[in-house]
Amino acid sequence: MSQQDGARSGTTAGVIRVVIVDDQDMVRSGFAALLSAQSDIDVVGEAPDGAAGVEVGRRTHPDVVLMDVRMPGMNGLEAARHLLHPPPGVTHRPKVLMLTTFDLDDYVHEALAAGVSGFLLKDSPVAELLHAVRVVAAGDALLSPSVTRRLIEDYAGRRPARRRETRLRLNGLTPRETEVLYLVARGLSNTEIAGQLVVAEQTVKTHMTRLIAKLDARDRAQLVIFAYESGLVSPEDRP
Template sequence: MTVRVLVADDQEMVRTALRLVIDRREGLMVVGEAGDGEQAVARAAELRPDVVLMDIRMPGTTGVEATRRITGCWPGPGPAPRVLVLTTFDLDEYVHAALRAGAAGFLLKNSSPDRLAEAVRAVAAGEAVLAPDITRRLIDTVTALPAGLLPGPAPAARPDRTELSRLLTARELEVLVLVGRGLSNARIAAALSLSEATVKSRLNRILTRLGLENRVQAALLVHGDGQAPRVGRDGE
């Protein structure tokens, strides 16, 4: 099945480069382009892509607002496209806002073509992509916000290390640690000799048991005190 991609960026040169990279990958196809956030919303509704590759900073309607409108006000039928945000991060103070707006992942604009293709496929498959090279900085940005602006449950409600060991199995703790390192489900599966389906199932169970909404919150939990949780419970 071909993953249909909409590229939204205010620079034509960037859109052209992204189109070339994506169209040359098997199973990926660019179905349209947008030069700003308003166009991205309109083209997404018109073309119904699987993934929108969204620049954060665009004139007029920003990538953050476009993401919010696409993910939160989707006219249907069918599910809303998944939004993969492209960011330089050092300049993008809106990254945490895009997260709250419903973005499924973040990728640096200087990522390799293979990494870009992998991220598009992962997002299309329902994963939330956190590139390892921006995970730490994203976590620092979000955790520096006032408590009322943090995504998910308040810090006091988040489980401590002892409670993590009680709530999760040893294998689930291993999965949680690798999520905190920014690994995709495919890479976690390879690292732990599991299938991707098994990793996805375990991650869903982890989120449910810890009262979290997505893997970004899971990564925040892992890095909450700068230490990864220790494995403290036997079993799968």
């Protein structure tokens, strides 16, 4: 299958716009069929490599880009960097969900630093794929699958030099903000945090906004990395 652009005009408000970037035709077609069957998801474009993925992403303004990691030419990591850090004049920045068949690797740590929102194994169940797209589109990092948890733990463990700096920045948080950060790092959703703290979910969202601003984080994934780097959470902590 050649590069396709399935962008539709007049997309219904609230529908998640998705672009799929993968060099395997069957993978793109399979994911597109699964996602398009959902009433709240619209596949607006496909691309067979990173360079084409960046072009389609810039043209169709998706909410989420499913990006294969290893492709010929421009790989997924480089393409993600282009989409997440566009040149002056380009304002759209989609969420990027990396697709992989591989375990821990150095490129994964670079992807986290670049600001990707999560990782998903290509052989994940359909329900997990749909959940991942919806979670990332909502602005959360995909932290539930074990692969992302291991990646973040390993990434944070490789940066001991930042431990002192991040611990000092913890002092600028209120006790409740620290508590919310801890629960976020353990993989709890906003709804679960609200239930555990017995507060409204909107209150949790307010704390999240303040945490992102105070810690100069791009998204939820970077908050988790900060929590591990600072020692607030350790790999032994489990929900």
